[in-house]
Amino acid sequence: MNIILEFLNFRHVAMELFIAFAPLVLFFAYMQHRSLRLPRSYVLRLLKGVILSYVGLVLFLQGVTQGFLPAGTEIGRIIGGAPWRWALVPLGFFFGLAATAAEPAVRVLAIEMEKASGGSVGQKPVLVTLSLGVGIFVALAMFKLLAGISILWFVVPGYVLALVMTRFSTPSFISAAFDAGGVATGPMTVTFVMAIALGAAGALEGRDAVADGFGLIALVALAPILSVMALGILYSRKRSG
Template sequence: MAALLDGVDRITIEVARALIPLLLFFWIFQALYLKLPRVYVANLAKGILLAFLGMVLFLQGVNVAFLPAGREIGEAVAALDQRWLLIPFGFLLGFLTTYAEPAVRVLCYQVEESSGGSIGRSLILYTLSFGVAVSVSLGMARLVYGIPLLSFLIPGYLLAIILLLFSDGEFVGIAFDSGGVATGPMAVTFLLSLAVGVAAGIEGRNPVTDGFGLIALIALAPIISVLALGIIYRRTRGEET
């Protein structure tokens, strides 16, 4: 039990430091401009309290479970003789992690609501999950075969720029927001620690120079996948008209 709560005081202080400025900003606007009813403010205060407790519990769980688990799994898989298995293993973990990412769910809901249901949340969710899965598998291939990070990033961003010219305009903003959303707490905590563990477990790899960089690939993948989806939508609409 002591190990489970180790460091919770530090996390509580960090979360409080992050939320207090936002609270002060709200209270200033409430006093000067908003003048919201007391019932609304009371419900808002309860929601903020729940968010505070949720962030503390989540970050504590990340430090106690996700970070060490990801690193240990990475080192264990890297110790296998058939290291090529890291590539499909990374694909599976990338898909599942993105599918479970809370920020991705929020984005998918907002897209469906803002588009009036013409762009379904499930379609965006599976598109993002598949894109991140591919990027994580490429990240694992980079670690296994020692491929430089720029060999993926430069062609990837050039491809994204080219896809901008052909994708449906409604998907451009969604695509670039998806890149930030996909690199949420699940991806950063688990997949990054996994990559560092893999780099530490492969002889000749440096956990700092080789382990990091996976998040850059994860941020790029949703942009490409959503822009590609926009091209499909654009062609579908053209055929219908």
């Protein structure tokens, strides 16, 4: 019963999202009155979409806060204190893969890339590439945490490689790649995967939850950049071949 009451107490999340939604709705209403003059049926459909998005986001973020954060922290703490703590590496790959595949913003990016490319770049290759890339880098982040390696050994070479890859990828894929870096770091990844890393860092001897637990999101943001540009290089070679 307490769990149900905690979940239903979402006034704080609802107010935060209302503050975020209100300026967008007011700006649209102003532009509709001033110049857009869109048909009434279109405006009604848009308002329905806004209401559904608002309700869905409130429920989603409340569920993430009440469920994923505590669960992720507890999972990380248990595994980090166990003799088989190295299981965090394959589990990190699985969690990163699953969280990215479930990320709504990633699916929107895949849909928009397919539309912008006229169907030449399908949703499925983009989604699979992003999910695999994030999974690999989450596994690297868990390895970094267990081995006590500085994040600089991963971030600096990673961004150098990203800059080198811009020489071989197409401009459209380069732009999409850097957008994908922000898209993949959504609520699913931040609340669950990062919570696992922080829980594990707190349980491991000689590790600091702040210095060693954080930094995972930087690697997650790097993964889609490299993944999408690698996909762009493959597509460009396929066309030239």
